[in-house]
Amino acid sequence: MVKAVEVTNVVNSWAEKETNGLIKEVLPSGSVGSSTRLIFTNALYFKGAWNEKFEASKTKDHDFYLLNGTSVQVPFMTSKKKQLVSAFDSFKVLGIPYKQGEDKRRFTMYFFLPDAKDGLPALMEKVSSESGFLDHHLPYQEVEVGDFQIPKxxxxxxxxxxxxLKGLGLVLPFSGGGLTEMVDSPVGHNLYVSSIFHKSFIEVNEEGTEAAAASAAVIQQRALMSMDKINFVADHPFLFVIRExxxxxxLFIGHVLNPLAG
Structure with a gap:
């Protein structure tokens, strides 16, 4: 039992280090036992500064409307500069690029905002059911914006x-003999994945984004072009993506139901 606690602490310390302290416990207490033989872990850390930072002095509180019909007061960032925005049928997409590093990689955070305040479930259904949906609905042109607000x-x-994962059809690793290609040992025939724990963290503010994730395993649609200013007010649940x-x-995908429910 002492050894199990020790191993758990080693893995959690590794995850904390690799995510710059954002994720302190990827393995919960009791997840490692006497029958544990292997622990596979991975971690991803991302910190990006916006190419054009938001002015903190312009951040003001406004209503953010929840799916249950109520609202909460949330600090919203704003800007009058041109933005990467495209309007599609029933939703809009905003892209905010990060400063480029020393290599050729280019990272952008995309906000998929449904027109309807309760439209996130329908939008999520499109994302999960239509192949290539995200890639086919990205903005590529900067446009003038009217009312523009993004919550922190x-x-x-x-x-x-x-x-x-089992519900998605991934069953082999969870049965005996499913890890023989990964473990070159006779013992591999008796090994199986008992649990997979995942944790993630993301923060978005005027400066940019800090995000981390760690895991441990015991139809193309044409954009509606407009010369008018486009409003983009993310005051209700939306989907976000960080993409290279x-x-x-x-790298990261998720949705915001309540910016205050961190």
């Missing part, structure tokens, strides 16, 4: 992912 938010989330645009790799 901070999210921390963790869950046990085994049931979700050269490779189209998505």
């Amino acid at each position: 938010f901070k999210i921390s989330f963790g869950f046990e992912a085994s049931k979700v 645009d050269m490779t189209s790799v998505v």
Whole structure:
């Protein structure tokens, strides 16, 4: 039992270090036992400064409307500068680029905002059911904006992912013999994944974004072009994506239901 606690602490310390202190406990207490033989872990840390920072002095509190019909007061960032925005049928997409580093990679945070205040579930259904939806609905042109407001938010989330993955059809690792390609040992025939724990953290403010994630395993639609200013007021639940645009790799994806529920 002492050894199990020790191993848990080692893994959690590693995750905390690799995520710059954002995720302190990826393995919960009691997740490692006497039958544990292997622990696979991975971590991702991202910190990006906006290419054009928001002025903190212009951040003001406004209503953010929740799915249950109520609202909360939330600090909103704003800007009068041109923005990467495209309007589609029933939703808009905003892209805010990050400053480029020393290499060629280009990172952008995309906000998928449904027109209807309760439109996030329908939008999520499109994202999950239409192949290539995200890539086919990105803004590529800066436009003049009218009313432009983005909430500051901070999210921390963790869950046990085994049931979700099994529901998606990934069953082999959870049965005996499913890890023989990963473990070159006779013991591999008796090994199986018992649990997968995932935790993530993301914070968005005037400066940019800080995000981390850690895991441990015991139809193309044409944009509606307009010469008028486009309003983009994210005052109700929306989807966000952090994407590397050269490779189209998505680093983080999630949704904001309540910016205050961090």
